[in-house]
Amino acid sequence: MTASVPLEGLVKGDLLGKGGQGTVWAVPGRRINGEWPVAFKEYAPELRRELNGPALDALVDFVPAQPAPVGRWLCGRTAWPAAVVAGQDGARRGFLMRLVPEDFFIDPDATGRKLAGFEFLLNHDAFLRRMEITVTHRQRLLLLLDLARTLERLHGLDIVVGDLSPKNVLFRLGAEPGCFLIDCDAMRLAGRDALVQRDTPGWNLPPGEAPATRGSDAHKFGLLAIRLFDQSQDGRDAGALARASAELGVLAEASLRADPGGRPAPGAWVEPLRRAVRAPAAPESKPAVPKPAPPPATPKPAPPPATPKPAPNPPHQVPNPHPPPTVHQPPRPVPTGRGRAGKTRRRLAWLLVVAALGYGAVQLVGTGPDGAGSQGSTTRSQPAAGDVRAPGAGDPGGSGDGQAEARAAAVALDGLLGRNDGTRGEVSSAVNTVSSCSGRSGVLAAAATLRKAAADRKALVGRIDGLDLSRLPAGQALATALRDSWNASARADLAFARWADQAASGGCDGGTMEQTSEWDEGLSASQAATRAKQEFVRAWNPVAQSFGLSARVADAI
Numbered sequence: 001m002t003a004s005v006p007l008e009g010l011v012k013g014d015l016l017g018k019g020g021q022g023t024v025w026a027v028p029g030r031r032i033n034g035e036w037p038v039a040f041k042e043y044a045p046e047l048r049r050e051l052n053g054p055a056l057d058a059l060v061d062f063v064p065a066q067p068a069p070v071g072r073w074l075c076g077r078t079a080w081p082a083a084v085v086a087g088q089d090g091a092r093r094g095f096l097m098r099l100v101p102e103d104f105f106i107d108p109d110a111t112g113r114k115l116a117g118f119e120f121l122l123n124h125d126a127f128l129r130r131m132e133i134t135v136t137h138r139q140r141l142l143l144l145l146d147l148a149r150t151l152e153r154l155h156g157l158d159i160v161v162g163d164l165s166p167k168n169v170l171f172r173l174g175a176e177p178g179c180f181l182i183d184c185d186a187m188r189l190a191g192r193d194a195l196v197q198r199d200t201p202g203w204n205l206p207p208g209e210a211p212a213t214r215g216s217d218a219h220k221f222g223l224l225a226i227r228l229f230d231q232s233q234d235g236r237d238a239g240a241l242a243r244a245s246a247e248l249g250v251l252a253e254a255s256l257r258a259d260p261g262g263r264p265a266p267g268a269w270v271e272p273l274r275r276a277v278r279a280p281a282a283p284e285s286k287p288a289v290p291k292p293a294p295p296p297a298t299p300k301p302a303p304p305p306a307t308p309k310p311a312p313n314p315p316h317q318v319p320n321p322h323p324p325p326t327v328h329q330p331p332r333p334v335p336t337g338r339g340r341a342g343k344t345r346r347r348l349a350w351l352l353v354v355a356a357l358g359y360g361a362v363q364l365v366g367t368g369p370d371g372a373g374s375q376g377s378t379t380r381s382q383p384a385a386g387d388v389r390a391p392g393a394g395d396p397g398g399s400g401d402g403q404a405e406a407r408a409a410a411v412a413l414d415g416l417l418g419r420n421d422g423t424r425g426e427v428s429s430a431v432n433t434v435s436s437c438s439g440r441s442g443v444l445a446a447a448a449t450l451r452k453a454a455a456d457r458k459a460l461v462g463r464i465d466g467l468d469l470s471r472l473p474a475g476q477a478l479a480t481a482l483r484d485s486w487n488a489s490a491r492a493d494l495a496f497a498r499w500a501d502q503a504a505s506g507g508c509d510g511g512t513m514e515q516t517s518e519w520d521e522g523l524s525a526s527q528a529a530t531r532a533k534q535e536f537v538r539a540w541n542p543v544a545q546s547f548g549l550s551a552r553v554a555d556a557i
Contacts, residue, residue: 215260222255
């Protein structure tokens with residue numbers, strides 16, 4: 001049965017956006033699988049009239065029907081519909097979905113958060129500087145690589161994006177560039193459309209071509225690649241992309257073919273993009289136009305013949321007896337991580353810290369009786385605290401005070417875990433701000449965010465000691481692992497905050513903050529936190545399942 005939520009019982013929070021399709025609201029007090037904040041897309045009346053209700057239901061039903069890894073992947077990459085919202089008359093008024101992750105917003109000049117749509121990147125450098133967006137050649141390639149992989153897998157699931165355009169593809173920069181897709185209710189699933197297919201102006205298909213096919217996605221992906229490197233909203237010249245990689249230029253040209261069958265699928269871009277990422281970086285600016293050679297000088301009349309002199313010895317045989325003085329300068333100190341080898345080490349180290357922080361590792365949690373991951377159904381089981389959840393193992397039953405006390409302890413510990421929700425995303429975003437040297441004010445704000453995260457985690461550690469977990473299986477081990485993980489995370493937060501202080505004090509070099517001893521300290525503490533979190537999750541998830549509570553992933557603690 002399709003997950004459904006009554007409109008009358010839905011509490012609308014902040015207004016997040018309003019457009020031709022309707023209005024998007026935050027939904028306080030609800031979580032998808034106990035993990036992700038929820039948004040409600042309320043359709044405008046005219047859109048409700050064209051809505052194909054059963055097709056929307058099929059979108060909602062799709063994730064619960066998939067194997068758990070597929071559901072986790074899809075919900076980590078898209079704002080996929082999680083539940084239908086129905087009015088008193090049973091008519092569909094919209095749907096619940098995952099709120100866009102914090103990583104996919106920008107806040108230029110603190111003028112207000114904006115969705116980080118790709119349209120920002122399709123502009124010249126002066127505009128990007130005004131928006132405080134720093135994007136490198138390599139990051140552009142990595143964004144395309146991530147999107148190509150995403151489209152390849154969506155196509156394998158019989159999902160076509162259709163309106164693939166900069167307004168529906170969000171970006172994240174930093175150490176791990178990536179993409180997030182929105183407006184998923186407009187995607188075509190197994191040949192069915194919930195909404196009429198429309199193209200964003202400037203991203204139209206060739207005249208007469210059918211919309212929402214794999215070929216149309218291939219065409220628009222090629223356009224996106226061209227415009228990302230051409231830094232234009234409407235360019236069709238693959239020259240800039242070809243300068244980055246001749247192989248990519250050929251793919252881009254082929255993507256513009258009139259015949260959809262002759263276009264390279266997004267998956268065909270994956271290996272060429274990987275090779276381009278590994279290749280030496282191309283110049284960030286367009287090559288200068290060569291200056292014309294100066295005209296030949298008018299020959300001067302030959303001087304009168306002079307008395308011949310003996311030819312001097314070649315200079316490589318007789319050194320100048322009075323060479324110019326050599327100015328000896330002490331070599332510039334090179335901090336750890338600079339230079340070509342240093343960049344390689346830094347890149348590897350970034351991967352470690354990103355993994356330790358859990359950056360971007362948003363996963364679906366909770367499985368149904370058949371092991372299928374889901375954003376869940378509110379109709380199959382009553383969600384706790386307003387969650388939209390997959391059907392999971394319910395309360396195992398039992399009787400007596402011991403069982404009731406054990407359940408109360410598990411619920412209390414689960415509530416404590418919920419207090420830390422969102423901290424990982426804030427910390428990851430702050431570290432990215434520092435690493436990209438996003439303006440002194442932004443770096444100082446990141447340092448403050450990191451210190452607040454450390455204080456919050458310390459407060460949570462104090463709350464652990466107030467819980468009686470003696471009735472839970474491995475209760476003492478749970479408390480120790482969680483205490484160790486949050487203490488280590490707090491140490492990492494403070495170390496990265498000191499690293500941010502260095503960046504704000506002039507430590508940025510070439511637009512990127514280098515690693516220092518404080519950065520190394522943060523990395524080491526983050527790795528220790530990850531080990532403790534993994535130990536906690538191994539002990540917690542069987543307990544959570546036995547009481548019908550949310551399972552957890554280490555990166556979300």
